[in-house]
Amino acid sequence: MNKFTKTSGWLGILFLIVSLFIYIISPNKDIHIYTALGVGATLLIVFFTFSRKMVKNVLELRQTKHGANSILMIVIAIAILTLINSISSRHKKRFDLTEAGIHSISEQTKNVLKNLKNDIKITGFFQSESMNMVKMKDLLEIYKNESKRITSEFIDPDKNPGVTKQYGIKNYGITVLESGKNETKVRDITEEAITNAIIKVTKDEKKKIYFLEGHGEHNIKDEEKGGYSQAKLALEGEGFEVGKLLMMQEGKVPEDADLLIVSGPEKPFLAQEKDAIADYLNKGGAAFFMVDPNFAPGMDTFLKRWGVDIGDNIIIDTISKIFGGDFTVPVVTDYAEHDITKEFSLATFFPMARSVEPAEDRKENITVDTLIRTGESSWGETDTKSRKVKFDKGKDKAGPVSIGVVVVSELNEEKTHLVIFGDSDFANNYYFSFSGNGDLFLNAVNWLTREENFITIRPKKRQFVPINITRAQGSSIFLFSLVIMPAAVLIAGVSRWWKRRRL
C-alpha cells in the first residue's frame, strides 16, 4: 500500500473526528459539519478502494474476527449495565444508618409526597458550593428520592443575574417552588419549611390578603418611597393574592379574606369600621396592624381590647447613628423565640416607631407576646415637642422597648391571630430591602396565614459530644498512627525478607 493511500486513510478518520468535534461544540454550524463529514467520507472511500486487498486479508484474520467479536460483546455489556443502572437509579432504596436519622424525612413528609398530584419545580438561588447550598441540595435529594414529581435546579445569583432578576430574588439563600401557576418561596433550609411550601404551592386556591384603605394607609399601588408596591410584589411572589379594601364602601371584611393588613392609618376609624373589623376578628380572622406614632387616634383603645398597650411616644435609639441612621430609626436585633423570628439573624430598622407592649390588665384567654424589642441604648420619648433629645427618667420609657407583639386570642370559638407593630414605614418601598425588614414582614404574614394543617416537623438533632484530648493522649495518638502502625508493617516486611535471606 503506498503512502498516498495510507495518508488518505488517516486524513479520512481525522476529518470524521473533526466533524464530530464541531457537532459537539456548535451543533448549528451545519455547513462545517457536513463539509468535514463529506471530505472525511470521500477520503475513506479512496482509502478503501485502493487497499481492497489488504482490507480483505485483515478482515479474514482470526484476530480481527475475535477483536470485532470482543468489541461487540463489550458494547453489549455496556448497554446491559447502562440499562441495569438506570433502572436501579429510578428505584433506589435508602438505608439511613445515622442515629438521629438525619438523612431521612419524616412520616408526615412522606405522606405529603405520596399524595402529590402535580409536578413541582424547585429552584435554589445560592452561591455556588456554599455551605447552605450543599445543605439544601442534600435535603432536596431526599425529597427527589421519595417522589419523582420533584425536580430541582441550583442557580448562582452571581453567575446568572438574569434569571435571578426574573424570579425577583434579592438575597442569597432563597428557594423558589413552582407548581403549575403557583409559586412560593422558602428561606429556611429545613424539612418543615419545604414540606409546608409544597403543600402551599400545590393548593388550588391562593390565600387572599386585603390592605385596608381610606385612612391614609400605605397604598399598594404607590411606587414612590413611601408606597407599598414592593411589599405587594413580594407577597405575590410568596403565592398570595393581594387586594385593597375600602371598608367605608364595603361595610365589612370580605368573606374570602385570609388576612387583613392595616398599614399606617392616619385618620380615625368610623365606628362601623371598627365594628366590622372586630366582627371579622371575632370570627377567627387574622390581622396585621402597623401603627405609627402620633397618628390614628382611637386605635389604641381598639387594640387595648386585644390586650395591647400602644405607647404615646417615639422611640429614640442612640445606636442607630452607627448604622448610618438617625436617632429616630431604632434598630432591632433582639428577637423572641417565636416561629416568626426563630432563625432570624438580620437586624431590622423602624423609622419613627412607638412602643407596643402586652397590656398588664389583659383578659385571661388572650396571649400577648413581645416579638421585637429595641436595644438598651433606646428609650420611648414622650416629650415630642421639645427640641432636646434626652432620656427623662419617670416620664420616658426605658429601653429595651417592645415595638411589636403577637396576639393569640381564645375569647371566641375561633382563635384570633394578630401581629401588631409600632411602625409601618419599615416595609415601605424605601425600607423594604433594608437588611431583614422585608423578611420580617413576610415571615409575619406567612405565620398569620398559616395553613390549618400546618405540619410541624422538629428538626433532627445530631448529638454533639465534644472531645477533650490531653497533651499526652494527643502525642500517643500521633505516635501510634504515624509511627507505630506503619513501622509494624515495615518490620513485618523486613523480617519476612530477612527470613528468606537466611534460608
Place this chain on the structure above:
Amino acid sequence: MKNIFYITKKELGSYFSSPIAYIVITVFLVIFGYFFVFYLNEFNFRSMQAMRFRGMLDQMNLNEMVIAPSYANTGVILLFIAPLITMRLFAEEKKSRTFELIMTSPVYLTEMIMGKFLAAFIVLALMFLLSAYSPVILFMVGTPEIGPVISTYIGILLMGGAFIAIGVFCSSITENQIVAAVVSFGILLLFWIIGWMSQTLGAEVGQVLSYISIIEHLENFLKGIIETGDIVYYLSFIGFWLFATHRVIESQRWK
C-alpha cells in the same frame, strides 16, 4: 470454584514475599495517619471553642467530621496505590513467560481473573483493616455513631474494589508493569474528574457524568447512607472491568 481459592492463595503468597505490598501498605498508613491526626486535632480544637462560645454547639460538630474526611481523602491516596497493587497481576506473568503456562492450564480464565482480583482486594482490605484503629481511638475519646462508620467502610471497600478492577484490566493489556500502573492511574483519574465537568455541561449531560464519577458514589456512604443505587454502580463497575479483562486475555490467546 476451588481453583479461585488456590489462585488467590498463591497470589497472596507472591504479594507478601515481595517488598511491594509492605511498602505500599506502610505508605498508606503513614498518609492516612497524617490525615486522621490532622482532622482529629481540628475537631479537638473546635470542640474547645464550641464549649466556650456555645454558639457552634450542634451546628456541624460530630465525629463524622473526622472519619468521613479521613476516608474521603483516602480515595485520593488510592488513585496512586491501587495501580501499584494491581500492576503486577498479569504483567508479571507475561514477563516471566508463565503466562503461556496459565493459558494452557485447565483452570478457567474466569477463575484466574477472579482469583487475582480477590488477592489484590484482600491486600486492600487488609490495608483498610489496619487503618481501622482510627474509629477505635475515636470511640475511646468520644462517642461517634457506629452506623456511619460501618457504611463508610462498606463504601471504601466497594470503591476500592472498583479501583482494583480497573487495575486488573490494565495489567492484562501489557507486559510492562509500569505501563500497567500508569494507564491504570490515568483511567482512575479520568473517572475521578469526570464528575467535575457535570457542573458546566448543563442538566442532562451533567447528571449522567456525575453518575459515572467514581467518587460521587462514595459520598452517601460517608454520610451514613447505604443506597442500593450506589451498590449497583460499584458492582456493575467491577463486573464490567473484569469482563473486559476476560475479553482482552481471550483475544491474546489467539495471537
